Amino acid sequence: MRALSSVHHKRSEPESSCVSMRSDASMIRPVDFKSGDTQTDLSHEVLNRFRSNLMKKFECLYEGTAQQGNPTLLNEIYTELYITESESGEISNEHEVRQIETQSRRAATEDTQIKCNDIFRPLPGQDKPIRTVLTKGVAGIGKTVSVQKFILDWAEEKENQDVQLIFPLPFREINLMKDKTLSLSDLLHVFFPETKEMKISSDKYKVLFIFDGLDECRLPLHFKKNETLQDANKETSVDVLLTNLIVGNLLPSALIWITSRPTAADLVPSECVHRVTEVRGFNDPQKEEYFRKRVSDQSLANTIISHLKSSRSLYIMCHIPVFCWISATVLEKMLSEAESGEIPKTLTQMYTHFLILQTNIKHEKDYEKNVTDEDMILKLGKLAFQQLVKGNVIFYEEDLRECGIDVTEASVYSGLCTQIFREEFGWYQGKVFCFVHLSVQEHLAALYVHLSCINNSINVFDPITKQSLGSKVIDWFQLMFKHVSLSALHQRAVDEALQSKNGHLDLFLRFLLGLSVESHQILLQRLMTQTSRSDSNEETVEYIKKKIRIINSPEKSINLFHCLNELGDRSLVEEIQQYLKSGRIKEVKLSSSQWSAVVFVLLTSEEKLDEFNINDFVGQVNKTETLKVLQKLLPVIKESRSVQLSYCYLTDEGFAALTSALRSNPEHLRELSLSGNKIGESVNLLSDVLQNPHCKLEKLWLSYCGVTDEGCVALTSALRSNPEHLRELDLSGNKIGHSGMKCLSDLKNDPQYKLKTLLYCEYIFISSLN
Incomplete structure (x- = not known):
């Protein structure tokens, strides 16, 4: 995904207390590899080996199950991304999907566009050097792939050749070393054995550290409390190493690139950051370009694009590259094989078909241990829900064990829970897990909550149940004779989502309600021991409409209308559409809920x-x-x-x-x-x-x-x-x-x-x- 970036705002010079910037040109001066100083200069042999290892590591793009043997060359599928500069400290309280839905309406014609490879280069008129760049973007929007392409272009000697060394250090891997005590040199030796032949402690080299996934960081990041460290050979905690490196006390000439979801972007003090960029994902032409690259049959690709355009909610979601992959995975199979059943038109339908497709892929593999799909899906769903409530998007072996998941079993379901095991090139060995996208985690969490209610009459939001789930012991005697209706669960979930300050349960709520419609009961019949009553959804619809009438937050109302759409109720929306088309909107006295419907219709229409x-x-x-x-x-x-x-x-x-x-x-x-x-x-x-x-x-x-x-x-x-x-x-x-x-x-x-x-x-x- 070749990245475009819009950077038109000059950031102020960071405070001296936070960043120790050098005034000389060491920051941009390349090393003379032909000099005779073998103690400090990189040899061509060492550098070539370093580049080669990075190239092998980053030349392939692993989409979901692709890492099981069918990786895709990044340069073959890479599609341009749109990146714009953003203000630091700007934290949105909306769910990330709502942010995408909002951004999809905004034109970008006035933005100054630069490639991702140029993020450290000042624009004309900017005379201050850019040492630290923070790139933010919602989950799955393309931050990590942008990093991957940046590294690959450098390793292939195409871009940024003034940088001698690039050290990618994802936070999900650094987390595995959070309790270690070591020096910066030792840390680099663990991940990059070639550095044993280099003197990284010197400012001789122009190096770039890339810290991908700040939102996944499980270190405290005590920027104000940590001791000042200037010696790269002094042993200390990993947290002290990172904060001093980012601040500029340690290796002040090094470039720093940090990526993060918006909710965690303020973990790094704004005065330490010289440029903030935001990955906006695909625009409409780039969406089509992706599907035509991803689907070899161009006629089928056109059919997929046409279907996605027919559903406004799905087409907006295609701003997220990972969602494009999910859609392509589902629709390529369903449309090419002329399968029976309704082609997905809502988010819940798309993700449910994706789940079924991934469990079917599991059966194509040789696997000795007998573990049922139903058992694994429920375990993964429990993991997804518990971690969603905690705000975690990555998990470690202890998290899986708490939910009764065997690590080997989880790796078989690679489309749902991806195992990332870094062992090649001397990188730190450890197992890190995450769902292929936050929305997949939210869907599985919703499925777990839905099935807990249908099969076991458990409302996970009840105080007793919430406490029992947290302690891993459920008081089955108290729950045995307690019937929980689906409408009661839905109403409690609506309340929980409305009380959330950052909207982190909004998409989960859409999925939970969507799973209760009849079409999903057919798709998930092998997972359910009972079916829900049809009147449950009618009660839920009325409850949501009641909430729309009384809540004062327009943003919350918008998500509730999406929920009504998942439930198949469009009565309010269709009524307002008629008023708008006829021009009678100002002639009638609308209720509070009808005005909320006006907002929803206008913000989700295709017209600008x-x-x-x-x-x-x-x-x-x-x-x-x-x-x-x-x-x-x-x-x-x-x-x-x-x-x-x-x-x-x-x-x-x-x-x-x-x-x-x-x-x-x-x-x-x-x-x-x-x-x-x-x-x-x-x-x-x-x-x-x-x-x-x-x-x-x-x-x-x-x-x-x-x-x-x-x-x-x-x-x-x-x-x-x-x-x-x-x-x-x-x-x-x-x-x-x-x-x-x-x-x-x-x-x-x-x-x-x-x-x-x-x-x-x-x-x-x-x-x-x-």
Whole structure:
């Protein structure tokens, strides 16, 4: 996946207390391999052997079961990824799938695109060296494959040849050494025996350390508490080694590349990071490119692409490369063999077929020990659920043993629980397990919870059961005579998901509800000893609709509508679609749940949200009703490029909510009209949005808004700090005094400011400003 990156924001110099940067050129000076200093210089023989070992390790891409004997050459299937720069410390509280669904709507035409191989190279106009790069992205989006391609290109002498050595140190493997005491040199000797012939402790080499999977780290990472370490030969804990290496106390000339899921990106202090990038996955053309590379039969590839496009939720998920692989695995078999049964149209259907396909692959292998699919799936499901609740995505042998899983048994189910055993090239030997993607873990967790209820009448969310599961002892006597209905389980799961601050149970909930529909009972009949009643889902649907009516979070409502979709209920959505198509939406008085449905329909439609006009949704101007509609539609406003809110009686409360929404996605908005709203001094809140370096607002209308001198000063100060984009500003009809007039006049003489049209005070017009 050749990576594109958008980096247009210059990060400030890190604090000296955190990074000891060298002022000389040692950071970028290549080693002269022909010099006679055999004590410090790398020999061609050692370097070639090092490159060769890395090439062997990273030249193949292992997708799920491929590591069982059918690996794919990375260069053959590699598809370009889209990477953009992001602000450090920006932690989303949405489930990662919701982040993908949101990002899928955002255009990227304004982004500065660079290849992943260029992430350490300053852009034109950037004079500060880039030592540490943090690349974040949701699970399965392509971070590790980007790292793999970067290393392979270096090993094949195609890119970044100014770097002498690259040391890939995945956190999942470093975890296995967390209790060791050793020096940095010793650590490298364990993973890379060739380094015994090198003096890595010297700043002679330009080296790159790649720490992949920060979210998988089980070290404390005490950046503030750990001792300062500058000697690469001094023995200490692995945690001290890593923090000092990242901070820059140890080998300050070394380059550092860290990858992480967004939820863990703030584990590294922002002042230690010079550039933050975000992997956004595949755009629409790249999705099609992947399937045409992955599926050799081009006619079948086109059929698969057409089917995925017919389901909006599935096609959006294809932004995630791993989901493309899952879809290709399922659909290639189902469509090519003309199997009976419904072709998957929902996420739950896709993952259930994927599960069945992987268990069928197991039967094709020679395996002596008799272990049933049902037993293994339940054990893996228990592991998936327990670790999901804990927030873990990687597991070790002790985690498997706690769920009664034999390590050898688990390795047979490679499509579900991948065993990663590093033994070649002298890397640290240890077994690390993970599901091929977080969503697979969530599906298995949901299946375990569903079957526990259907087969054993257990609600895993009950306090007694939760405590018993945690202690590995279930009080069967207490549970024996307790009947648990599926609707009761569903309602409890809905409540648990709504209470989650980071939405980590959102997709799990979709899967859990989807598993209860009739089509899944047929698919999973060999796993179930009983079937659920049809009225259970009816009760669940009504409960979800009740929650949609009363919850205040638009984002939570969106996930509940996805849940209704999994249950096959689209009544609210279809009703709203009719209102929108007929243009009658502003003529009817919608309920709270209907407004939530409006948000869901608009955010999941294929049409881009180019313009939001409050008048399209509110008929007769009503102050209370307008504020209510505005707050309900904030997620839509946040994703619109042009927002028209003129003369809509915007209150201070409404304005605060609006600016909060705009702050969460400042790079998307291009036009904003607030004319005729008495926002007064609340314009200061808008100033916070405008001075964000990612803000790309081009047109701002604030006529007759009650802006005073103080507000004008704050506004122009914000604009001066971010002068790149605004082209048109309307402040006419505001009583601006001397100080405000002076600030506006100064804009005319600022050579850096790009403003072309300015209206201020009543009937005064200035154009062609420089």
